[in-house]
Amino acid sequence: MGKVLMKGNEVIGESAIQAGCKYFFGYPITPQSELVAYMAQRLPEVEGLFLQAESEVAAINMVYGASSAGVRVMTSSSSPGFSLKQEGISFLASAELPAVIVNIARGGPGLGNIQPSQSDYFQATKGGGHGDYNTPVLAPSSLQEIVELTDEAFRIADEYRTPVILLGDGMLGQMMEPVDFEVTKDNKEFQKDWATTGTVGDGPPKTITSLDLDDVRLEERNKQLQIKYKKIKATETKVECYLMDDAEVAVVAYGTVSRIVRSAIKRARDNGIKVGLIRPISLWPFPVEKIAYYSNKVKSIITVEMNAGQMVEDVRLAVEGKVPVTFYGRTGGVIPSINEVHEQILSMVNEVAK
Amino acid sequence: MGKVLMKGNEVIGESAIQAGCKYFFGYPITPQSELVAYMAQRLPEVEGLFLQAESEVAAINMVYGASSAGVRVMTSSSSPGFSLKQEGISFLASAELPAVIVNIARGGPGLGNIQPSQSDYFQATKGGGHGDYNTPVLAPSSLQEIVELTDEAFRIADEYRTPVILLGDGMLGQMMEPVDFEVTKDNKEFQKDWATTGTVGDGPPKTITSLDLDDVRLEERNKQLQIKYKKIKATETKVECYLMDDAEVAVVAYGTVSRIVRSAIKRARDNGIKVGLIRPISLWPFPVEKIAYYSNKVKSIITVEMNAGQMVEDVRLAVEGKVPVTFYGRTGGVIPSINEVHEQILSMVNEVAK
């Protein structure tokens, strides 16, 4: 089909369909509504099902039901709606049900506004729901990367039986860029013999639950989860490094902001400044090792986010005080300009030179 | 009235009433239900109002309404119910509405069980809801301390116009201990001229909202919030140090677990080991400075939690790699025994001695 031009939200939808997801339960909210509309249009065409749920809470629980039945299923929302899904996500994690959950984040807190924002980083990576759990969080920075990461999200979800979050922002959802859907995809088949599809011909009744009244058994479940998370950390960390080989200053940024940072880095390089980009692609697991590695090489690190400073904590945890870590961010849906970031890099360089 | 024996959940209720809170909106969930029942019994006696909401979501939004009207108001829940409140908490934070929200946490994730747990630490301290916000989080370790911290919670809520979380666990909620309610309390009066109580005689209409469609103005709101959070960090950090003066090993623990740790420390001290306790009382703001201070003095730090390792991240952020930070935790509602913790201390000491 070659390259096509679509909105980011639509690309997510098409990518999910290409990844074999035929079921979507969602609820409209700006700036992700095009995804819901896209699914409403497209899923019937592929003999799938789109259902507009009565709320985000209902949507995530419909996902819980559909995932129990063993199908690939997705839901999506934006910040306030995502908060409403937290109980459900905790349930999915605990019951070990695969699902892909999209957050096209917007300005917060509260009703906020509909401009792009990255202020749901903590919620996504530390677990906005209750209990000890983690969800893999993938953060594409371009529409082409959405294709790849949506496919990955479904693979990871099925392989580890876990909900996976695809985290973007209004910019990613609303922009258009040419996309090629004909890229190599994971074609692994997953046997879901745990699914509650009726016992017909397959033995004794199966149960899906997140409850265990016995503390020792619930601790056992938690241990299993932690083992799984360790494995995911070991094998599913994704990160891109750009111009880091000779870099003396590293900028850490993810998602759409990383593109602005990239432009700023080019400007800085034009001025002879040795600066590179570390772009976490998986926010959880966080690329701790890569950052730790470069924290032995660079003189300083700037983290740029569209929030008041969240990922910077994970950067600091990885750096462990070895070099100064500063932060630059814009909030409320304001997108930092290339120039602002460029100036941050310059002033950091001056700072270190002192 | 002298010392009385009550369950922790009831102590929270009585403390709130003593702090001038006459309004409670809640929904039952174990192990905090006694608090709801206590309020149902007591509030009518003080001409207040108890209302059982139809859900946790409704409860937090009733709190939003009541707080809009300028009264001291409280709600409470336990882990899964607390997850459902995340959108509402983000709204309260953004609209700058004071409220006290209690989480008597239980084993998770998912439905989990009803045993004590500290696995909602991240949710409480990093913001389980969307957007850049923080809520002060107070974690009492004894029933007497509940009295004090509940009063503080209401004071902080009103002083900074922010929701405040009182974080306990099933152990704190279910245990009995003598309590004295006749302790000195904050008697500050707060003028709430922002409250939407009708304009009668007080000028033009007032509005309470968390919306700002304009990104620059929403950023302004975020800046104001961040300034406020900085102020809270500067003035409202609470921490207790126990036997730290000569300590070579520090244990960091909060809430009920800190009591078990205290017993373990006594056992270790009996064996001649120089170990002390750093107990964060405010989990947000986190006692970064105190821990940073001691990380220059001790040889190692153990963090003990009833979870898979959450607060330990904040400890590491404070320590910045200066000394080894290890973690010991139990999950699923299992309470670590004094002996287990004692052994952890011993083995840490041996480790460091090597």
Added chain:
Amino acid sequence: MKEEIIIAGFGGQGVMSMGQFLTYAGLKEGKEVTWFPSYGPEQRGGTANVSVVISDQPVDSPVIDEPTAFLALNKPSFNKFYSHVKESGNIFINSDLITNYAKRNDVVIHEITATQIAQHIGNERIAGMVLLGAFIEKTGILSKESLYSALKDVLGESKKHLIPMNKKAILEGIHVMQD
């Protein structure tokens, strides 16, 4: 002085109240006390237990890993905690319900026919109170009077009529230990 007590039995055997009697009595004597119940799913139907600490010093852990005293009202509960009792601790057993167990030599075991005694008094459901009497007599941590007076606090107006019977049971427990 400090006692770390675990009381355990079936849901209906009054385990929680027994703990409360001790706690209130301790408070009355100006002692530091904590009471921590098992509140898990066992409560409905299964077994229940409560941890009580009575001490001259502020109590740290309300959770007890090595009780100095253990009051056992049925076999499953007995099995659960028996081995954890601290060396030279006291174990009070309702020997009408708990038999056939391997004796430990490092603890003091008091076998009391509590059910029989209770039936004698008129209600087998107060068997636990007999053990309570035995416990205070043996350990001396609380006076009989404080315990009596605690009955009022815990039972309240509606169950006031049960006080004499409970007192009797406590007294019988004390007598057993004096014999």
Added chain:
Amino acid sequence: MKEEIIIAGFGGQGVMSMGQFLTYAGLKEGKEVTWFPSYGPEQRGGTANVSVVISDQPVDSPVIDEPTAFLALNKPSFNKFYSHVKESGNIFINSDLITNYAKRNDVVIHEITATQIAQHIGNERIAGMVLLGAFIEKTGILSKESLYSALKDVLGESKKHLIPMNKKAILEGIHVMQD
């Protein structure tokens, strides 16, 4: 070659589609393109703008702080972006609606009576297309043919009948620049 274009105007002036015409045309020529709309509350009633990048290299930031070209369809939008245009960038102005502004000397300003031209063609709502024509003619970043062909993609079956009129407007824009 690389052009970073901002198009801005009232909600109903077709700003978003103008951006899409450029983007599709760029794609057709094998160029790298991004299209990023303002999607805020302005959309309803107020002003709207879109950022389009057309480049031979992969596009980093889809957000433009210093546009190389600016197509302005009304005064408020003009005011918003005017000062940000890069040195020696091109500004295309619908001079029927935008008047009375302080001239910058470091940029190239093209004042085009787009509304009049559009009315002439038969529909003042295609004024923007005149500017588009002027833009491609001036910058040479895209061929007329690609833009024509993009019309089909964006307008689709249902609005196919509008194509000739739009072509005409583009052509007029080209002519204006040739004059």
Added chain:
Amino acid sequence: MKVVFERTKGLTNEETHYCPGCTHGIVHRLVGETLEELGVLENTVGVASVGCSVLSYHYFNCDMTQAAHGRAPAVATGLKRVLPQDRIVFTYQGDGDLASIGMGEVVHAAARGENITVIFVNNAIYGMTGGQMAPTTLIGQRTATSPQGRDIQSHGLPIRVSEMLATIDGASYIERVSTHNVKQVVRAKKAIKNAFKNQQEKKGFSMVEVLSSCPTNWGLTPEESLQWIEEQMVPYYPLGILKNSSVITEDIR
């Protein structure tokens, strides 16, 4: 010359952000006039919901609180329960807000007989988010999320909220009105006034469902939209009083 119609003091002088011809504006006026005429503007706290009317706090000339999507009845409950007795509390909610995500809250506010007034603006669509299907979207109606038209098989029949709430004992006054012509607007005004009076008389939960237009997302002109209300909506959503009783005295067994 005598003024026979002028802008009510119940509204501020702010220009609204509604699309041309959107009848949200008419409903605003009716509420504003009612508050002015009942002399309760100073005693009133309104609750704005999430929908096109999210900014209604700029327009109503009284204290206003903005609630999370669907939760206006809960917020109103919180306000009403703690404010002095003479305060009037109302919510202004769309059909997505009230009948979809907020179904639980409105049913329970009604069931509690919460003494508040709910203005329920039913335009059979999610206006704010760009025209998705609402629980009140008609069969066959095309929306962004029912591109082939709403079909019964997958989405069921539209919910008649007023009829449903009328079965709840705590609901004291429920009426459905419309905005599609002068006569209906006059009736709507009367209903809204009744619903507020009901609150003054402490009779419990009152709701007025107002059939309203969304020219933008219906893809019709303002005038066509009013016709669409009359021809398509009114037959499925019959106008009239569905409940008018006092919860305090009636229907207790």
Added chain:
Amino acid sequence: MKVVFERTKGLTNEETHYCPGCTHGIVHRLVGETLEELGVLENTVGVASVGCSVLSYHYFNCDMTQAAHGRAPAVATGLKRVLPQDRIVFTYQGDGDLASIGMGEVVHAAARGENITVIFVNNAIYGMTGGQMAPTTLIGQRTATSPQGRDIQSHGLPIRVSEMLATIDGASYIERVSTHNVKQVVRAKKAIKNAFKNQQEKKGFSMVEVLSSCPTNWGLTPEESLQWIEEQMVPYYPLGILKNSSVITEDIR
């Protein structure tokens, strides 16, 4: 000797955790028998809710999924919509679960005409959490959160869920039954069977509301509890079929 009554294969051999005399056990049996008799045990997926029946996945002898509090109808929707056509999906919910926190979900499942069967066990109280007020708690009934007895002024009148849902077009079969004596239990069985047959016939949303006892939290003996159902609950919650129609063909304008 011929067996005239034996344990159904619709239930596992697990002993239940219910209190002595709690009629949850009877309702379990009726559902189990129905599934067995209809021959659909192997095709059925049940959804356990949060309440005393949270562990019902141990008892029903079919595939079971445990849902978050109140969300069973949403979970059932997710299951039903993706499973093969011949699969039967039911929820088993208490009154707190279904009528309080889960009100939105059940109303919308009904409105969509979701082809599932809901077993709604109304015991007028929150059993699991220790006896708090439910939306169905009767006026005057003392609970942990209505210590002076439920009063209309602050909590409103109990919700008659079946009557309310019967007004919704997508609801195809709704009946209220009881467990307070042999005759009623036999009727309840019939209703439950109808509700499942309805699903087999793809008629849409079916619900059976079963009046059930909670001796523990009512503070009554099991026998007294059944009497209380008959004397206190049945008058407020009249038994019988409230709706029996097919959504597909009826009531479309």
Added chain:
Amino acid sequence: MKVVFNENYCKGCSLCIAFCPQEIISLAKRINNKGYRPAEVKDQNKCTSCTACAVMCPDNVITVYRPIKKRSSVS
């Protein structure tokens, strides 16, 4: 002037036009602040002060006046 239009509030929706029984309202050629053609009445004399336009105007644009009837006309 019996009907006065607060012109800058007008969005040119034409509902007043549709409901005026006298059919005397029309959209002006000029554009207002918001970019809309505002409604206007050219022939005020034909207006009956019936208020239909004002009742149907979603934007509260219209004020309606009625001439005070002269005594003489009472008879």
Added chain:
Amino acid sequence: MKVVFNENYCKGCSLCIAFCPQEIISLAKRINNKGYRPAEVKDQNKCTSCTACAVMCPDNVITVYRPIKKRSSVS
């Protein structure tokens, strides 16, 4: 034996007792696994196999048998 009690499932709730028209069920003195006094029927002969007890038993304790009627009794 017409009624057989699966004794260890019994919780001694007495509902079977309340509903047996023949009033032949009672709680035993002994205690079962769960700590309850289980229901029992001493006089099985009086049982009419009416199943009332089984229908009302919440714990599925009871199996009911009916004697197969002899041919001779058909007439």
